[in-house]
Amino acid sequence: KAGVTQTPRYLIKTRGQQVTLSCSPISGHRSVSWYQQTPGQGLQFLFEYFSETQRNKGNFPGRFSGRQFSNSRSEMNVSTLELGDSALYLCASSLFSTPSTGEQFFGPGTRLTVL
Amino acid sequence: AQSVTQLDSQVPVFEEAPVELRCNYSSSVSVYLFWYVQYPNQGLQLLLKYLSGSTLVKGINGFEAEFNKSQTSFHLRKPSVHISDTAEYFCAVSLLTGNQFYFGTGTSLTVIP
Numbered sequence: 001k002a003g004v005t006q007t008p009r010y011l012i013k014t015r016g017q018q019v020t021l022s023c024s025p026i027s028g029h030r031s032v033s034w035y036q037q038t039p040g041q042g043l044q045f046l047f048e049y050f051s052e053t054q055r056n057k058g059n060f061p062g063r064f065s066g067r068q069f070s071n072s073r074s075e076m077n078v079s080t081l082e083l084g085d086s087a088l089y090l091c092a093s094s095l096f097s098t099p100s101t102g103e104q105f106f107g108p109g110t111r112l113t114v115l
Numbered sequence: 116a117q118s119v120t121q122l123d124s125q126v127p128v129f130e131e132a133p134v135e136l137r138c139n140y141s142s143s144v145s146v147y148l149f150w151y152v153q154y155p156n157q158g159l160q161l162l163l164k165y166l167s168g169s170t171l172v173k174g175i176n177g178f179e180a181e182f183n184k185s186q187t188s189f190h191l192r193k194p195s196v197h198i199s200d201t202a203e204y205f206c207a208v209s210l211l212t213g214n215q216f217y218f219g220t221g222t223s224l225t226v227i228p
Contacts (some may be wrong), residue, residue, distance in 0.1 A: 033214050043218035056215040090158055099215055104214060106158030
């Protein structure tokens with residue numbers, strides 16, 4: 001089975017631009033979660049989608065948004081980029097939406113650099 | 116609210132020596148507990164998890180962890196480390212009801228030949 005794939009792997013943007021990141025979960029997985037990883041803050045939860053519905057949301061400003069499609073692929077969007085948005089964005093997928101029913105599998109991440 | 120504290124940001128250890136990576140958590144509700152490993156330029160890989168039952172859990176690559184409810188700790192141990200264990204290790208908790216994970220800031224384990 002193919003793992004979680006994220007595209008693109010690397011992105012360079014400038015302040016004020018917007019960006020869209022994509023995540024394809026493992027086939028059959030219906031839950032997709034997004035995390036931001038930075039050296040100072042570590043891994044922080046952004047949001048989780050299950051069957052096209054946002055189930056949980058972390059403490060991030062409204063500039064961060066996401067969606068999930070009927071094939072479980074997910075996108076996250078960041079508008080009006082700031083320097084502090086530079087980070088590794090990780091996507092994780094699992095079969096169901098509770099940790100007891102299945103493991104979360106992480107993708108390799110998208111490295112976003114904001115200049 | 117939930118929080119996870121990894122007490123050591125960096126841990127150097129000689130090859131074949133034992134290692135313990137410490138993790139403490141705070142939560143007002145019951146949580147599940149996890150340890151993940153991240154190798155350079157890769158995503159996170161699950162080492163082990165505690166959902167319920169025996170407080171000593173065994174994971175991949177010879178790692179194990181013990182859940183201590185009274186001390187709210189979930190320390191990771193390995194009796195003999197290898198060079199290939201050099202990586203970043205993350206402790207995490209999740210709510211029982213959803214895939215919302217709270218991670219510690221990570222411990223960088225460096226195994227010295």
